[in-house]
Amino acid sequence: MDKIIFLGTSAGMPTLKRNVPALAMVFKPGDEFWLFDCGEGTQRQILQSNLKLSRLSNIFISHLHGDHTFGLPGLLATRGLLGVKKSVNIFGPVGLDSYLNNNMDYTRTHIPYSQHLFPIEKERFLAPNLLWEKENISVYCAALNHNIDSFGFAIIKKHIQKNILIDKLLDINIPPGPIYKKFKEDETVELEDGRILKSSDFVKETITIKKVCYCGDTTFSKNAVSLSEGADLLIHEATFSTHCKEKAIRSFHSTVGDAIEVARLAKVKKLALTHISPRYDDLANSPEKYTEFRELDEKLSSDSPEIILAEDLMELEI
Template sequence: MELYFMGTNAGVPSLERNVTSLALRLFDERRTFWLFDCGEATQHQILRSPLKLSKLEYIFITHLHGDHLFGLPGLISSRAYQGGNTPLTLFGPPGLKKFIMTALEISESRISYSLEVVEHEGGILFEDESFCVESALLDHRIDSFGYRITEKDQPGKLDIEMLARHGIKPGPMYGKLKRGESINLPDGSLLHSTDVLGISKPGRIVTILGDTRPCEAAVQLAQDADVLVHESTFLHELAETAYTYHHSTTKQAAEAAKRAGAKQLFLTHFSSRYKYNDQLQQLEREAREVFPQSDLAREHVMYPILRHG
């Protein structure tokens, strides 16, 4: 599981940074990736990345401001040309479906794969045997949501040598033991999964927030997260400006991470006023004064999500 940022600028792109888009790469877990927000030119950023549109499974939109979704129509239309023929599901606030369908209809775009748009107002959006995704409303000028992705605990490794001694070969019996079930051995005795399974691996938690002022929902979504991605549009000297425009400062993002007990914080959504590297480093330094495990999100860098359990 890794994070890959394809846009870290707020509002408009610059020569150095694109507008908001972030991929959660799940190659080892399910051989796909999920996209969070899709600002203009996101499909161009994907072409410059190790990601493939054919592997895109879900898109989660935080809110309906243009710098977070203007890249959707082009990406959806182009996906099939890059081998993307599997179903694609979009999650986002009410109004997302109208935006997508209007753009595709007026442009007479033809989609050759199954496309589903799920509008929501928070709560649990998706759950299977491996992951659960839930959402909550933040504090922004329009409805803006944060997403909490919880990986379920993974069973430990099977003791292959012990199974071989019992005459158990790879197959359905392995699956039963991994699921925590017991099996009957050839001699009629019972073999419990706890006898042959190692220590389970704790699942990881990733929280990705949309644009927001400081709010309790952000802290709750980030509770004990291994990684928190939080907007930090301004240095804290512009806290009043941040409040006026319904955004957060670096210090406020760090305070949210600290309150939530998160393990790592990635800062993103930087104002275009911060053009140079030394200005961005100032954002990082300010956050680290409150929460030392703070890092600037850099575009086209693969960040592994570590297990902290």
């Protein structure tokens, strides 16, 4: 992943400033993107970004509550109306398949591309477990604590950089030229003088790993901590201000303090707070000080994560 776009950062219902939850993870080159949750109106938020529905390949739904799912049937239908033929993978809690199928049946909606549904069974994800992988990307999933099955996702992308050991090649009289490229591409390289060399002896591979974790609705969760261990970015719900701990527990949600606690225990580099209750829409005059984490942030030690308050259509480079 190379970029995150917050498409909706409100909780429960949209406000004038924030739409209901959705998040895009964009991959370069090609701008393929994955969608995490799909609240009502997500397709309209997408229109305000540079995202193209034809480049959408994977959809992950954290849980079945309406503010995270009411936008999905419409988005899938529009993707069909636009003539997109490329298939899409949809990962979500058990029940998402009947929710979508019934919706399509009752509304007589025909989807002209294949949808591969992968039901997430809680029993398999009582602790973080591999959900899906392809080439250099793995997706891990873990059950969180909500009043309905709810899951967090960790996306790990490996990037392999190949560097030519120039000195070693010069030592055996191979000067820089197009032949150097072959060492990066082929297993063996045959020289004009007949010598055959093993590329691995002349190339050093450096592997860098990027990790992003998205935790949908939950109270403080140990699984969220282990899932996001060492992440470059943790996107965590923070429905309530730290003062509203009781309200948060009653509704199975997190406070700003809970999200910070997860981020600190998991030693993540950056924390983005999202899923913000409409009661804080007017942050300056909100009933409780939602942004007081900023003062708290200054008091935290230097190994604490950078904390960002997500806004709709905000983009974060990874």
